[in-house]
Amino acid sequence: MSSRRVLKVAEAVREVVSMAILTELRDPRIRDVTVTYVEVSSDLRHAKVHVSVMGDAQQQNRSLHGLQNAAGFLQQKIARRIETRYTPKLAFKLDLGVKHSIEVSRLLSELLPAAEPAVPDDTPESPQGEAAEQDSPLESPPGGTSTPGDDTES
Helix, strand or coil: CCCHHHHHHHHHHHHHHHHHHHHCCCCCCCCCEEEEEEEECCCCCEEEEEEEECCCHHHHHHHHHHHHHCHHHHHHHHHHHCCCCCCCEEEEEECCHHHHHHHHHHHHHHHCCCCCCCCCCCCCCCHHHHHHHHCCCCCCCCCCCCCCCCCCCC
Protein backbone atom coordinates (compact mmCIF):
# COMPACT_ATOMS: atom_id res chain seq x y z
CA MET A 1 0.00 0.00 0.00
CA SER A 2 1.35 3.41 -0.96
CA SER A 3 1.49 6.25 1.49
CA ARG A 4 -0.27 9.50 0.83
CA ARG A 5 3.06 11.28 0.30
CA VAL A 6 4.16 8.78 -2.36
CA LEU A 7 0.85 9.19 -4.18
CA LYS A 8 1.14 12.98 -4.09
CA VAL A 9 4.70 12.83 -5.44
CA ALA A 10 3.57 10.43 -8.19
CA GLU A 11 0.79 12.82 -9.21
CA ALA A 12 3.16 15.81 -9.20
CA VAL A 13 5.67 13.88 -11.34
CA ARG A 14 2.88 12.93 -13.78
CA GLU A 15 1.77 16.55 -14.10
CA VAL A 16 5.28 17.93 -14.62
CA VAL A 17 6.29 15.26 -17.13
CA SER A 18 3.00 15.57 -19.04
CA MET A 19 3.26 19.33 -19.38
CA ALA A 20 6.95 19.24 -20.29
CA ILE A 21 6.33 16.64 -23.01
CA LEU A 22 3.43 18.65 -24.35
CA THR A 23 4.97 22.12 -24.28
CA GLU A 24 8.75 22.02 -23.90
CA LEU A 25 10.23 18.95 -25.59
CA ARG A 26 11.18 19.62 -29.19
CA ASP A 27 12.46 16.13 -30.04
CA PRO A 28 10.80 15.01 -33.30
CA ARG A 29 10.87 11.40 -32.10
CA ILE A 30 8.47 12.20 -29.26
CA ARG A 31 5.04 12.45 -30.87
CA ASP A 32 1.55 11.41 -29.76
CA VAL A 33 2.70 10.56 -26.22
CA THR A 34 0.33 10.50 -23.26
CA VAL A 35 1.46 9.93 -19.69
CA THR A 36 -1.07 7.48 -18.24
CA TYR A 37 0.26 7.10 -14.71
CA VAL A 38 3.43 7.16 -12.61
CA GLU A 39 4.69 4.68 -10.03
CA VAL A 40 7.10 6.09 -7.44
CA SER A 41 9.17 3.89 -5.13
CA SER A 42 8.58 4.25 -1.39
CA ASP A 43 11.97 5.97 -0.90
CA LEU A 44 11.10 8.46 -3.69
CA ARG A 45 14.32 7.73 -5.58
CA HIS A 46 12.83 6.00 -8.64
CA ALA A 47 9.77 6.67 -10.77
CA LYS A 48 8.31 4.54 -13.56
CA VAL A 49 6.48 6.75 -16.00
CA HIS A 50 3.91 4.75 -17.98
CA VAL A 51 3.24 6.29 -21.38
CA SER A 52 0.85 5.48 -24.17
CA VAL A 53 2.13 6.16 -27.69
CA MET A 54 -0.18 6.19 -30.69
CA GLY A 55 1.38 4.67 -33.75
CA ASP A 56 3.07 1.49 -34.85
CA ALA A 57 5.75 -0.42 -32.89
CA GLN A 58 8.54 1.52 -34.61
CA GLN A 59 7.02 4.88 -33.59
CA GLN A 60 6.55 3.61 -30.02
CA ASN A 61 10.20 2.52 -29.78
CA ARG A 62 11.38 5.85 -31.21
CA SER A 63 9.29 7.78 -28.69
CA LEU A 64 10.53 5.68 -25.76
CA HIS A 65 14.13 6.20 -26.85
CA GLY A 66 13.54 9.95 -27.17
CA LEU A 67 11.96 10.06 -23.72
CA GLN A 68 14.91 8.19 -22.19
CA ASN A 69 17.25 10.74 -23.77
CA ALA A 70 15.15 13.58 -22.34
CA ALA A 71 14.99 12.02 -18.83
CA GLY A 72 17.64 14.37 -17.43
CA PHE A 73 15.78 17.44 -18.66
CA LEU A 74 12.52 16.10 -17.22
CA GLN A 75 14.19 15.28 -13.89
CA GLN A 76 15.43 18.87 -13.73
CA LYS A 77 11.85 20.10 -14.24
CA ILE A 78 10.65 17.77 -11.48
CA ALA A 79 13.40 18.98 -9.09
CA ARG A 80 12.21 22.57 -9.54
CA ARG A 81 8.58 21.63 -8.92
CA ILE A 82 8.71 19.25 -5.96
CA GLU A 83 10.83 19.77 -2.89
CA THR A 84 12.22 16.41 -1.80
CA ARG A 85 15.64 15.30 -0.71
CA TYR A 86 16.02 13.18 -3.84
CA THR A 87 14.68 13.76 -7.31
CA PRO A 88 13.24 10.51 -8.67
CA LYS A 89 15.25 8.86 -11.44
CA LEU A 90 12.87 8.43 -14.35
CA ALA A 91 12.32 5.22 -16.29
CA PHE A 92 9.78 5.14 -19.10
CA LYS A 93 7.58 2.14 -19.74
CA LEU A 94 5.15 1.60 -22.58
CA ASP A 95 1.54 1.27 -21.41
CA LEU A 96 -0.39 -0.87 -23.85
CA GLY A 97 -3.70 -0.59 -21.97
CA VAL A 98 -5.23 1.94 -24.37
CA LYS A 99 -4.16 -0.04 -27.44
CA HIS A 100 -5.51 -3.26 -25.92
CA SER A 101 -8.87 -1.68 -25.15
CA ILE A 102 -9.15 -0.34 -28.71
CA GLU A 103 -8.28 -3.78 -30.10
CA VAL A 104 -10.81 -5.53 -27.84
CA SER A 105 -13.48 -3.04 -28.88
CA ARG A 106 -12.67 -3.65 -32.55
CA LEU A 107 -12.82 -7.43 -32.10
CA LEU A 108 -16.13 -7.22 -30.25
CA SER A 109 -17.66 -5.07 -32.96
CA GLU A 110 -16.58 -7.65 -35.56
CA LEU A 111 -17.87 -10.64 -33.59
CA LEU A 112 -21.14 -9.30 -32.26
CA PRO A 113 -23.90 -8.50 -34.73
CA ALA A 114 -24.68 -4.83 -35.00
CA ALA A 115 -27.69 -3.87 -32.90
CA GLU A 116 -30.50 -2.77 -35.17
CA PRO A 117 -32.28 0.44 -34.20
CA ALA A 118 -35.82 -0.07 -32.87
CA VAL A 119 -37.32 2.55 -35.18
CA PRO A 120 -35.42 3.87 -38.20
CA ASP A 121 -35.36 7.66 -38.46
CA ASP A 122 -36.69 7.86 -42.01
CA THR A 123 -39.81 5.63 -41.64
CA PRO A 124 -43.06 6.57 -39.89
CA GLU A 125 -43.82 4.82 -36.59
CA SER A 126 -45.93 1.70 -36.63
CA PRO A 127 -49.42 1.65 -35.08
CA GLN A 128 -48.05 -0.45 -32.20
CA GLY A 129 -45.60 2.31 -31.32
CA GLU A 130 -48.39 4.89 -31.25
CA ALA A 131 -50.47 2.74 -28.90
CA ALA A 132 -47.51 2.28 -26.60
CA GLU A 133 -47.01 6.04 -26.47
CA GLN A 134 -50.64 6.65 -25.53
CA ASP A 135 -50.37 4.30 -22.54
CA SER A 136 -47.20 5.90 -21.25
CA PRO A 137 -47.39 6.58 -17.47
CA LEU A 138 -45.09 9.58 -17.78
CA GLU A 139 -47.63 11.71 -19.60
CA SER A 140 -50.29 13.55 -17.65
CA PRO A 141 -53.87 12.34 -18.07
CA PRO A 142 -56.25 14.40 -20.21
CA GLY A 143 -58.09 15.77 -17.16
CA GLY A 144 -55.04 17.72 -15.98
CA THR A 145 -54.72 15.83 -12.68
CA SER A 146 -51.32 15.01 -11.30
CA THR A 147 -49.84 11.52 -11.43
CA PRO A 148 -48.98 9.62 -8.22
CA GLY A 149 -45.24 10.21 -8.79
CA ASP A 150 -45.74 13.99 -8.99
CA ASP A 151 -44.63 15.69 -5.77
CA THR A 152 -45.97 19.13 -6.57
CA GLU A 153 -49.15 20.04 -4.74
CA SER A 154 -51.30 23.02 -5.63
